[in-house]
Amino acid sequence: MIHQTGIASAIGWVDFSSEHREKVKSVIDLLSTPGVVDELGIGVIRDSFSDSLFPGISTIQTRAKYFLTVPRIFRDYEKLSASKRRGKKLATYLNDHENLCMEAMVANHEDDPQGGIIGESFAEKQGEVQRKPSSVYWTGIRQFGLIRTPLSLQAFCRRFANPDQPLQDLVQGSDKTKGDDPDAAGQENTTINGPAYMDGWIESLTVDLSKEEAYFLSNQMQARVPMSLLGQILLDSEVQTQFLSLPSEWNFTTFADEAPFLGQLPESLRKIIAGARDFWQLMYGAHVRYNCLLQMQHGTSAVRGEFEAEWDEWLEDLQSFPWARWDTGLLWKLTKIHRRRVRDNTVHFVESWIEGLRSGDDTKSLDELVTRQERFNKKGRARLNPTAEESISEWVGIADLNYRLNVARTIISDIHVAIAQSEGDDA
Template identity: 75%
Template sequence: MSAIGWVDFSSEHRDKVKSVIDLLSTPGVIDELGIGVVRDSFSDSLFPGVSTIQTRAKYFLTVPRIFKDYERLPAHKRRRRKLADYLNEHENLCMEAMVGNHQDDPQDGIIGESFANKQGEVQRKPSSAYWTGIRQFGLIKTNLSLQVFSRKFANPDQPLLDLVQGTDKTKGDDPDATEQANATINGPAYDEDWIENLTVHLSQEEASFLSRQIEARVPMCLLGQILLDSDVRKQFLDLPNDWNFTTLADEAPFLSQFPGDLQMIIAAARDFWQLMCGAHIRYNCLLQGRHGTSALREEFEGEWDEWKAELASFDWDRWDTGFLWELAKHHHRRVREHTIRFVESWIEGIRDDQPVATLDELVTRQERFNKKSRARLNPTAEESVGKWVGIADLNYRLSQARTIISDIHRGLTASEGDDA
């Protein structure tokens, strides 16, 4: 079995690699043509703080509580006990408590549930999966990566302003300044025995707090706008579960209430996939022609014809390819030059109705740039392909955001007396 050895990468770099590895087992998400960075730029604009490996909203609160509990330890105990060990131990305790407390109320999304009654540990703990959102929503006020924050937070002599204002490479502006501990960790009040009674459900107080934090920190994104208005939130959750992002963008009645800039981003995200879906259809046509079956090749050629017919009504007047690169830059995401050339050439090609052979050459070249020696369309490649290879849809974290919003909504509408 192959293994990954970490050299000198930050914890955030490791987390990004782990996120990619987590996705590889999910059909229809492998990025063969290199458009994932554009997808992620849209996702950051629509649902910031949410990731594809998050499961339930409750974890946004459990992780800060563990840090808060560690902070409350006497200084001499903190000096003797590594925060990394404390965090690992208490995340395992949370996992075991959640599993036990849901024996009669089975719930999806309990991280590590399959490990609860076995020896061994889940590799992706909530602290890793939720760290970006925890920072984004101001639940822990820091710019540091999880690894660096944990190391510095474990030091009882560490000035808190360093944790609030510093980055992985720099300290805060005033290392001699002192702040109250609650300026670093933010959250609703909780009982000392909170782990013992832990469930995935949010109480009213927890849901209200988390909703307010998201609304305050990311008010102009789709996530924030949905939470800001209770009627919109209900309408969103009433949408059919099988709606993808394209259907949401085309048919959700409440989108017209949102700010114009957000409506533009939603439309651009929807249009980007409509345009690039054709490239992925051609990719699969080429794969079936080289490594697959004539029956599947004919099926995908039929999908190509349908896609071309739908493209006839595409609103080119509202499309701006340059906006893709502006958005990526805004979110500090680097799009490779060969991907920029591919996307621009593909869109220009379909707009000008260039021959299929020309478009196929663009796709073939891009896969080789993106996958190099692992490209399936290389002349020497020997592959066995299934029904579909590569990205099948772009939903921009919609399903994960829906779960987070649903958890918050349930907590906000819970009857008095419901516990966590």
């Protein structure tokens, strides 16, 4: 199968605010990954499944350690005297200390190279976007109760710009609602939540978790998102071991079909896993047709022939699709739960595409659905517009849906390795 993108684009924007800048950075991070450009508008449904399976995880996270380093920087700032806080705003302090963390990690792994150090290869280049761990991990930090606040990162930093306002004033909840943190009953209702650490911690910082850090982070995830796939894997050490033993090349479809422990999971979660797997099997066909249409208008007969052959193969596989368990309503239930807005044209496209497949509609009718959806979704930038002129020789659009599986595997592995090593040391 052909799953590459060969389209290069230039993006520019007017930088009005830090919040606007962060949103643009997130879009650029996604667009920089091959095979994720969402030409048919299904990304919001994909993200709803991902939020159910691996909440707090994002595709641009790298290592579990950052869930703890960012809160520590905030806590260090909280310890500063009011005069020192007046002399340096939190946003500036955070930026400076994230750079120090990057430098320390690189230096401390010089003889032990590790992947996933954010900013390791960063070099100042005009137009390059620099991502900081605080931005990449903020949603997960809040979701796992590591910083208890409902605020965005930018709003949190602005609100805390007043050095006379304690962090406790930004806490989420009250003494009567301490949340689901396993250790909340033993603490005051502080905003920053984390295991103990030593002063000067940045100097010896590595990407590896200590035993205490791994247990703490695992417990927070289990407590805050217990019914997710992430929480269930961490709750059961045997399931965790089986999950990390699965072949690394497995995509989500193979995982959903063959992972040996799925039968042990709660039924509600099994339905979501099956729904995510089946959703992509159905929508992959739409992306194959989209690329067939692109080749008809902008490509070559040879490449079109490859995609048409893939379409025939996909149709053959569809003969065994598990229609008895399919529920289109699950898609809209999950988007509502996770407060993700789906455009009306996307709802119509997805429902019409699935019903067309179930009813055995001809290819021409299905092509019309795909063409109309791409034009709705991309408007003047639609490649299937009659006036569009472009040369396309490779796959365009989403190539696979893995629902954050690979990143979650890295995060869980970091926790598992630290705990396994500590148990070995204690033996």
